[in-house]
Amino acid sequence: MPNKKIVLHFSKNLVKEPIVYKLIKEYNLSFNILKAKILPDEEGIMVMELSGDEKDYKKGIEYLKRSGVSTQPLSKDIGRDEDKCIHCGACVVMCPTQALSVDRKTMKVIFESEKCIACELCIEPCPTKAMRLHF
Numbered sequence: 001m002p003n004k005k006i007v008l009h010f011s012k013n014l015v016k017e018p019i020v021y022k023l024i025k026e027y028n029l030s031f032n033i034l035k036a037k038i039l040p041d042e043e044g045i046m047v048m049e050l051s052g053d054e055k056d057y058k059k060g061i062e063y064l065k066r067s068g069v070s071t072q073p074l075s076k077d078i079g080r081d082e083d084k085c086i087h088c089g090a091c092v093v094m095c096p097t098q099a100l101s102v103d104r105k106t107m108k109v110i111f112e113s114e115k116c117i118a119c120e121l122c123i124e125p126c127p128t129k130a131m132r133l134h135f
């Protein structure tokens with residue numbers, strides 16, 4: 001029963017297609033949309049958490065590919081530049097999911113990408129621009 005956060009990239013001509021509806025109806029998956037936007041070039045981006053049977057999940061992802069929707073794990077689109085992070089902690093209070101937290105032993109700020117929901121609240125307060133979001 002995977003529960004995975006993925007990013008869907010829709011091309012301009014697919015923005016109005018009922019892709020997500022079919023994904024849910026025909027592949028028996030549950031979803032939670034974390035973010036959806038149309039970029040200036042009219043490409044659509046959706047961040048969602050998908051869950052369901054492993055076999056259905058794979059079929060659903062194949063269906064998306066066949067439909068021309070590219071997908072990738074959210075963890076590939078968000079990250080932290082470890083060289084830039086100065087462990088100031090400014091991002092920790094902003095993070096609603098505790099993807100950013102302080103290790104009390106080392107007093108370093110830890111980033112756990114699997115907890116991230118791409119809300120972007122940590123981007124602005126970071127003084128060194130260490131947090132990166134690729135969409």
Ligand code: SF4
Pocket residue numbers: 080084085086087088089090091092109125126127128129130131
């Ligand atoms: S705000 Fe930026 S520099 Fe400070 S701990 Fe967070 S990621 Fe690191």
Ligand code: SF4
Pocket residue numbers: 094095096097098099100115116117118119120121122123
């Ligand atoms: S994008 Fe949101 S959930 Fe992810 S680390 Fe930043 S504040 Fe936390």
